Amino acid sequence: MTIKEMERETPFQNALNQLEKACDILQVESDALNIIREPQKTMLASIPVKMDNGETRVFQGYRVQHNNARGPYKGGIRFHPNVDLDEVKALAFWMSVKTGVLDVPYGGAKGGVTVDVKELSPGELERLSRGFVRQFYPIIGPDTDIPAPDAYTNPQIMAWMMDEYSILAGQKTPAAFTGKPVENGGSIDRDTSTSQGGVYVLEEVIKHRFKDRKKPLTVAIYGIGNVGGGVAEILHYANNDFKIVALSDSKNAVYNEKGFDVPFLMAKKNEEGTIAGFNGAKEISHEELLALDVDILIPAALENTITVENANGIRAKMILELANGPITPEAERILLKNNTLIIPDILANAGGVTVSYFEWSQNKSGYYWDSSEVQAKLSKKMKSAYKNVLETSKTYKTDLRTAAYILAVSKIVKAQENLGVR
Numbered sequence: 001m002t003i004k005e006m007e008r009e010t011p012f013q014n015a016l017n018q019l020e021k022a023c024d025i026l027q028v029e030s031d032a033l034n035i036i037r038e039p040q041k042t043m044l045a046s047i048p049v050k051m052d053n054g055e056t057r058v059f060q061g062y063r064v065q066h067n068n069a070r071g072p073y074k075g076g077i078r079f080h081p082n083v084d085l086d087e088v089k090a091l092a093f094w095m096s097v098k099t100g101v102l103d104v105p106y107g108g109a110k111g112g113v114t115v116d117v118k119e120l121s122p123g124e125l126e127r128l129s130r131g132f133v134r135q136f137y138p139i140i141g142p143d144t145d146i147p148a149p150d151a152y153t154n155p156q157i158m159a160w161m162m163d164e165y166s167i168l169a170g171q172k173t174p175a176a177f178t179g180k181p182v183e184n185g186g187s188i189d190r191d192t193s194t195s196q197g198g199v200y201v202l203e204e205v206i207k208h209r210f211k212d213r214k215k216p217l218t219v220a221i222y223g224i225g226n227v228g229g230g231v232a233e234i235l236h237y238a239n240n241d242f243k244i245v246a247l248s249d250s251k252n253a254v255y256n257e258k259g260f261d262v263p264f265l266m267a268k269k270n271e272e273g274t275i276a277g278f279n280g281a282k283e284i285s286h287e288e289l290l291a292l293d294v295d296i297l298i299p300a301a302l303e304n305t306i307t308v309e310n311a312n313g314i315r316a317k318m319i320l321e322l323a324n325g326p327i328t329p330e331a332e333r334i335l336l337k338n339n340t341l342i343i344p345d346i347l348a349n350a351g352g353v354t355v356s357y358f359e360w361s362q363n364k365s366g367y368y369w370d371s372s373e374v375q376a377k378l379s380k381k382m383k384s385a386y387k388n389v390l391e392t393s394k395t396y397k398t399d400l401r402t403a404a405y406i407l408a409v410s411k412i413v414k415a416q417e418n419l420g421v422r
């Protein structure tokens with residue numbers, strides 16, 4: 001592939017490639033495809049923030065509303081230095097597909113701010129979060145577009161955002177945001193739901209595809225933020241079924257063939273800010289981590305981690321995509337040819353938006369559930385989505401990602417058709 005072709009592998013271009021593959025199989029008419037290719041609305045805003053030193057800095061904010069034929073727009077807000085319009089468009093598009101796969105009554109949207117949160121004080125972060133809501137207030141709301149956390153945003157930020165929204169609306173509006181702290185109307189277990197949802201799917205996959213393998217299954221996790229760190233802890237406590245042999249954060253990657261004591265490692269990262277120099281751990285490069293001969297590789301960082309450059313070096317038997325868009329379509333072609341099983345993001349990481357839906361329902365009804373109720377419902381949703389995707393992949397003799405797209409796109413197209421072109 002030439003450099004020029006590689007440059008075209010932006011997240012949104014990748015998303016469209018995936019969509020086109022499914023639409024070819026489904027024989028979706030070009031009119032319908034034209035409608036779902038592009039977002040319905042895009043809003044850009046400058047967000048001025050008074051910094052602690054008295055200066056004013058202006059941050060670039062985005063909200064892309066991809067499609068709302070199936071319900072209000074839904075999707076997180078990302079705070080990251082690399083956020084740009086192309087990325088937010090891709091992420092919004094994947095939300096529409098994700099909510100379709102999981103059959104939650106939403107469309108898809110995404111927001112973002114181009115910012116390095118590590119450079120902001122807590123006060124600056126609060127003013128940026130509230131500033132975001134003031135700018136985007138006209139287009140968000142509990143029945144319009146419901147944001148949630150994403151990379152480098154968290155429950156505290158959702159609490160500030162929900163509060164700012166409520167002030168502007170003149171009434172408490174908890175259902176305008178999900179992923180809030182439990183004390184502010186958040187759902188129990190929303191914080192671990194993306195990781196837990198991925199594990200529910202993983203359990204099903206293992207039942208079907210890995211049942212003859214001897215345990216523990218070895219696991220490498222690329223990125224131990226909220227989602228990757230969460231999955232590491234859950235797998236660590238899962239009856240010795242798994243052995244986490246490698247982990248990475250944005251700076252370091254570490255390997256231990258005996259397996260890591262994950263809670264201890266996470267505590268060290270929290271205290272010292274690094275996972276390097278840990279007893280018994282060998283420091284490796286990020287590329288070496290991706291190429292490890294493990295049973296399960298879990299990319300849990302950002303887009304385009306596995307590309308044409310490194311796809312041929314992947315030796316994992318299975319990849320559980322907890323990040324959004326970690327594998328480019330070109331890389332996926334190579335992996336499928338090499339018989340790597342890929343559990344796609346739009347299924348594997350959909351536990352987050354599923355519990356967001358539970359949170360929103362609880363906010364709207366004013367009746368709150370306990371952990372066992374949330375877990376029972378999450379497990380049921382994830383397992384039945386996996387079953388549907390697996391069956392669709394058999395019916396159409398295609399890979400799981402394309403099958404998930406087929407499921408979601410048919411629902412979106414049907415919903416769009418029912419409404420007509422307007």
Ligand code: GLU
Pocket residue numbers: 074075076077098146147148149150151178179324349350352353354356
């Ligand atoms: N940001 C998460 C995602 O990418 C969660 C979205 C939500 O809960 O609305 O799926």
